[in-house]
Amino acid sequence: MEQLLKRIEAKHDKMVSFLETLVNIDSGNDCPEGVAKVARIVGGKLQEMKFDVEYLDYPGACTHLLAHKKGTGDKEVMIIGHMDTLFPVGTAAARPFTIRDDKAYGPGVLDMKGGITIALFALEALYESGWNDKNVTILFAGDEEFAHPKTNAPELFEQHARGKDAVFNMETASAGRAVLVGRKGNIHPELIVRGISAHAGADLDKGASAIVELAHKIIAVNNLTDFSRGLTFNCGVIKGGTVANAVADYASVVIDMRYLTVADGEYGIDSLRKIAAQSVIPGTTTEVANLRERFTPMEVTEGNLKLYEIVKEQGRKLGLDIEKKVGGGASDAGWTVRAGAPSICSMGALGALNHSEREYIVLSGLVERAKLLALSVDAV
Numbered sequence: 513m514e515q516l517l518k519r520i521e522a523k524h525d526k527m528v529s530f531l532e533t534l535v536n537i538d539s540g541n542d543c544p545e546g547v548a549k550v551a552r553i554v555g556g557k558l559q560e561m562k563f564d565v566e567y568l569d570y571p572g573a574c575t576h577l578l579a580h581k582k583g584t585g586d587k588e589v590m591i592i593g594h595m596d597t598l599f600p601v602g603t604a605a606a607r608p609f610t611i612r613d614d615k616a617y618g619p620g621v622l623d624m625k626g627g628i629t630i631a632l633f634a635l636e637a638l639y640e641s642g643w644n645d646k647n648v649t650i651l652f653a654g655d656e657e658f659a660h661p662k663t664n665a666p667e668l669f670e671q672h673a674r675g676k677d678a679v680f681n682m683e684t685a686s687a688g689r690a691v692l693v694g695r696k697g698n699i700h701p702e703l704i705v706r707g708i709s710a711h712a713g714a715d716l717d718k719g720a721s722a723i724v725e726l727a728h729k730i731i732a733v734n735n736l737t738d739f740s741r742g743l744t745f746n747c748g749v750i751k752g753g754t755v756a757n758a759v760a761d762y763a764s765v766v767i768d769m770r771y772l773t774v775a776d777g778e779y780g781i782d783s784l785r786k787i788a789a790q791s792v793i794p795g796t797t798t799e800v801a802n803l804r805e806r807f808t809p810m811e812v813t814e815g816n817l818k819l820y821e822i823v824k825e826q827g828r829k830l831g832l833d834i835e836k837k838v839g840g841g842a843s844d845a846g847w848t849v850r851a852g853a854p855s856i857c858s859m860g861a862l863g864a865l866n867h868s869e870r871e872y873i874v875l876s877g878l879v880e881r882a883k884l885l886a887l888s889v890d891a892v
């Protein structure tokens with residue numbers, strides 16, 4: 513073990529420069545060619561380790577990277593992540609990879625180009641140490657930040673996770689270097705209310721206001737939130753009406769719904785349907801649209817908790833206290849748990865302020881987390 517850890521420590525500078533290369537390539541959803549470029553660099557590194565690498569190109573959308581390497585034993589480990597960021601083209605040029613003290617800044621440096629870097633160098637160190645007893649599968653998506661709008665990434669995650677002994681998602685470490693054993697699912701349903709338009713002066717009584725109906729519905733939706741079971745509803749965007757002197761015949765709200773279990777997700781949708789079915793303002797009707805599950809919940813399973821014990825034990829060997837948490841954000845680990853694979857999320861980099869211009873990674877965390885991942889992959 514000492515030799516493996518020393519090997520990882522010696523890779524610090526190479527990790528930083530690899531990360532710099534990735535961060536300085538824009539790979540948002542407006543830049544499929546950037547995602548493709550990142551995929552080829554990551555895939556190149558995996559090919560050096562003798563992985564069979566496939567690039568799944570979705571023209572005009574993005575590229576996913578799928579790679580396999582056979583080991584000498586039967587155990588199956590999968591490492592997942594995403595290569596896209598949520599920053600538009602031009603961000604990398606405007607604020608490129610920059611180091612100040614022990615922190616590095618730049619688009620996606622933490623979420624999650626840092627995590628990808630950690631995974632690659634942890635594997636490289638393992639293979640250089642002569643380790644090869646497990647079958648390893650890698651799936652890095654190219655469109656996670658917008659919940660895979662144009663690809664079948666969720667099916668791919670499920671398909672390839674089936675039968676795996678362990679899945680590690682390289683998302684950012686939770687505060688205090690914790691890992692996640694559960695995460696919420698997420699849907700953005702929309703309530704669309706249709707009413708009857710009428711002149712606000714001459715015919716007010718002949719109208720049916722979609723806006724007033726929506727106002728009642730928003731209060732009802734808001735009241736569905738149940739913090740004790742982790743089921744939340746946020747009415748985030750409303751639209752409706754055209755002019756002040758007409759009764760609005762249209763109003764809508766986009767809701768962010770989050771839930772800890774598949775059953776709670778179904779309960780939440782059911783509750784929305786009930787609210788939609790009951791009109792307070794006669795003459796209005798309401799439809800529930802856009803029920804696509806953006807992310808399925810990463811349910812806290814027995815398998816996740818067992819895998820966590822393995823990770824925690826490796827942390828202890830490194831002198832680290834690795835706590836477990838359940839996160840309110842969503843991730844692709846939901847799909848791998850749905851496939852029945854024990855999964856741990858947030859095995860990735862240390863840092864803070866994801867999705868903001870102030871996002872940073874703690875550079876010394878690269879080696880720390882690569883050690884944790886390498887030992888965990890070995891210990892599964």
Ligand SMILES: [Zn+2]
Nearest residue numbers: 594623624683
């Ligand atoms: Zn992420």
